[in-house]
Amino acid sequence: MTESKQILLCGVGGQGIVTAGGLLGSAAFAEGRHVSGTSSYGAAARGGECRAEVVISALPVAFPFVTTADLLVALSQSAYDRYLGWTAESSGVVFYDTLLVSPAVTATQRHIGISATQSTEEVLGSRLGANIVMLAAVVEASGPVGKDSLVKVISERSPDRFRDRNLRAAKLGFSLGSQVPGDC
Amino acid sequence: MAWRTVSSTLPPGRIYLSGADAIVEGAVAARCGFFAGYPITPTTEVLERIAVRFPEEGAAFMQMEDEIASVCSCIGASWAGVKAMTVTSGPGFSLMQEGIGHAIMTEAPLVVVDGQRAGPSTGQVTVGAGDVMQARWGTHGGIPTIALAPWSVQELYDGTIRAFNLAEQYRLPVLFMAEAATTHLNEPLEIPSEVQLFERDKNPGQPPFGTESPDGVPPMPSFGEGEKLLVTASTHNSWGFRRTADPATERILTSRLFNKVMMHVSDIAEVEEYYLDDAELAVVAYGFTARSALAAVEQLRQEGQKVGLLRLKTLWPFPAEDVARIGERVKTIVVPEMNLGQLVHVVSASTRCRVVAYNQMDGTVIYPSAITESIRNACS
Structure with a gap:
């Protein structure tokens, strides 16, 4: 896993997009890889669109923003509609939340639906942690970082009162990701 | 020191x-x-x-x-x-x-x-x-x-x-x-x-607003150290007494405030040079935009173009001599900025070389592709 990967996570404020981007970047850093993470959120904390960009590279990252996304992770329809065009044609992979996003029928990128929000509600009792479920599913299915690294940073960076829940969310996400057929 | x-x-x-x-x-x-x-x-x-x-x-x-x-x-x-x-x-x-x-x-x-x-x-x-x-x-x-x-x-x-x-x-x-x-x-x-x-220079008993040197930095006492201190933003002499109608005091003070920066530009102002040895075009950039510029320059170098980057780590005092030196060696300087043209005017005033601005003010960063395009336009 030394190739470069540009990953764009997007949704609306409050879904934990920036947190997920931070965890992904930290996991890549923990693996000793070159990584940059950025986040964009003006008034997004109050329900507007927000995105987190993570660039993992074999070389030091000169330009830390996503130019063409290899992976798009979408947790809202508006963010999906906005950022689908940023995703690499044909080679790009889109992970979308099946409850919150209806994929575009004309899209050329491979689309993978993950029932992150719905499963989180069913298994953990509320939507809190759906960001971690989605991120863990992406990590399991696509491997931008190792699962162990992700679990380690979730454990280290979660506030005490959320640690157990976040680790359960990660386990749920790995399980959803393992059901995705083929390499992506 | x-x-x-x-x-x-x-x-x-x-x-x-x-x-x-x-x-x-x-x-x-x-x-x-x-x-x-x-x-x-x-x-x-x-x-x-x-x-x-x-x-x-x-x-x-x-x-x-x-x-x-x-x-x-x-x-x-x-x-x-x-x-x-x-x-x-x-x-x-x-x-x-x-x-x-x-x-x-x-x-x-x-x-x-x-x-x-x-x-x-x-x-x-x-x-x-x-x-x-x-x-x-x-x-x-x-x-x-x-x-x-x-x-x-x-x-x-x-x-x-x-x-x-x-x-x-x-x-x-x-x-x-x-x-x-x-x-x-x-x-x-x-x-x-x-x-x-x-660490701040201390020299008890010495005037806190004057030195013998016209570009000097006086020692700075603090309140509570036993010194008699008078601090005013009006024109003052070396002991801090207001002298607002005295041309000589105003001249000595303001020229020293000016000189303590401008006579030490080479100690203060820092630049970094990338791929400039044989460059025919230089990008002069600062802050985040210099990262985009470096990515653009490296891409164009892979295509065989003789381009380089002068990165200004210090904006003020402006490293005019470095810009002038690079301006002697290249045919064109491109200045990308996340505003509608600010430092480009200072770059232009520092060199006789042709200077081209690239400006973007829309709340987004300048991507490397925009700089490669502006370089190509400047060369065509």
């Missing part, structure tokens, strides 16, 4: 940190003792983190009622003998200009971090580099101060420490011109084991 070596306040080694947190840790490492500020995007995270970290380190944190009070509190803290800083963005930077002028006139060391955005007024809360000329000319009177332009999380840490050192060394407010693009960036950061700090 009162340099001393101290231990870093974080364990040495590599960490993954945000730009905002790197500014805070740089200030802690520089042993900043006082912060006053008012929250504003994109530097609210800096303020929030300082509210936690400064008390842990025995330093003071105050949230003020506005930016004017923030910078003025820092001037007071500086005269009380501690290193002081504030953090803001464009709209607050505008409000702080009077205080910055006061700090220049009273020779109060402090650090003003400006997480720049677009503008004017509240403008966009996203990325921009709107305050480049304001850093030089924003306060009335035209006396220069020092402004640095960091481009990475590493430099937000190292540069914050340097900002404090320059402030203490030259006794003036140093403007640390960060950007939303870097304060919201997360990157690996190398924490060294030791930090070099400049």
Whole structure:
């Protein structure tokens, strides 16, 4: 896993997009890889669109923003509609939340639906942690970082009162990701 | 020179940190003792983190009622003998200009971090580099101060420490011109084991506002040290007495304030050169945009084009001699800026070389592709 990967996570404020981007970047850093993470959120904390960009590279990252996304992770329809065009044609992979996003029928990128929000509600009792479920599913299915690294940073960076829940969310996400057929 | 070596306040080694947190840790490492500020995007995270970290380190944190009070509190803290800083963005930077002028006139060391955005007024809360000329000319009177332009999380840490050192060394407010693009960036950061700090010169019994040298920096006593201190922003003599109708006093004071910066440009202003040895076109860039420029230059080099980058780590005092030197060697200089053209005019005034501006002011960073295109256009 030394190739470069540009990953764009997007949704609306409050879904934990920036947190997920931070965890992904930290996991890549923990693996000793070159990584940059950025986040964009003006008034997004109050329900507007927000995105987190993570660039993992074999070389030091000169330009830390996503130019063409290899992976798009979408947790809202508006963010999906906005950022689908940023995703690499044909080679790009889109992970979308099946409850919150209806994929575009004309899209050329491979689309993978993950029932992150719905499963989180069913298994953990509320939507809190759906960001971690989605991120863990992406990590399991696509491997931008190792699962162990992700679990380690979730454990280290979660506030005490959320640690157990976040680790359960990660386990749920790995399980959803393992059901995705083929390499992506 | 009162340099001393101290231990870093974080364990040495590599960490993954945000730009905002790197500014805070740089200030802690520089042993900043006082912060006053008012929250504003994109530097609210800096303020929030300082509210936690400064008390842990025995330093003071105050949230003020506005930016004017923030910078003025820092001037007071500086005269009380501690290193002081504030953090803001464009709209607050505008409000702080009077205080910055006061700090220049009273020779109060402090650090003003400006997480720049677009503008004017509240403008966009996203990325921009709107305050480049304001850093030089924003306060009335035209006396220069020092402004640095960091481009990475590493430099937000190292540069914050340097900002404090320059402030203490030259006794003036140093403007640390960060950007939303870097304060919201997360990157690996190398924490060294030791930090070099400049400690304020003390020389009891000597005048606090005059030296024999026309470009000198006088020693700075603090209130409470037993010295009779008079601090005024009006024209004053070397002992701080107001002399507002005396041309000689005004001339001596203002020329020294000017010269203590402008006669030391080579010590203060830093640049970095990339691929310039055989370059026929140079990009002159600063801050985050210099990263885009470097990515663009490296791509064009792979295509065989003779292009290079002169990166300005310091905006003010402007490294005019470096620009002039590069201008002698290349045919064209391209200046990309996240504003509608600010530093390009200073670049143009420093060289007879053809200078082309590329400007973007829409709340987004300039992507490398935009710079490669502007270079191709400049060559065609």
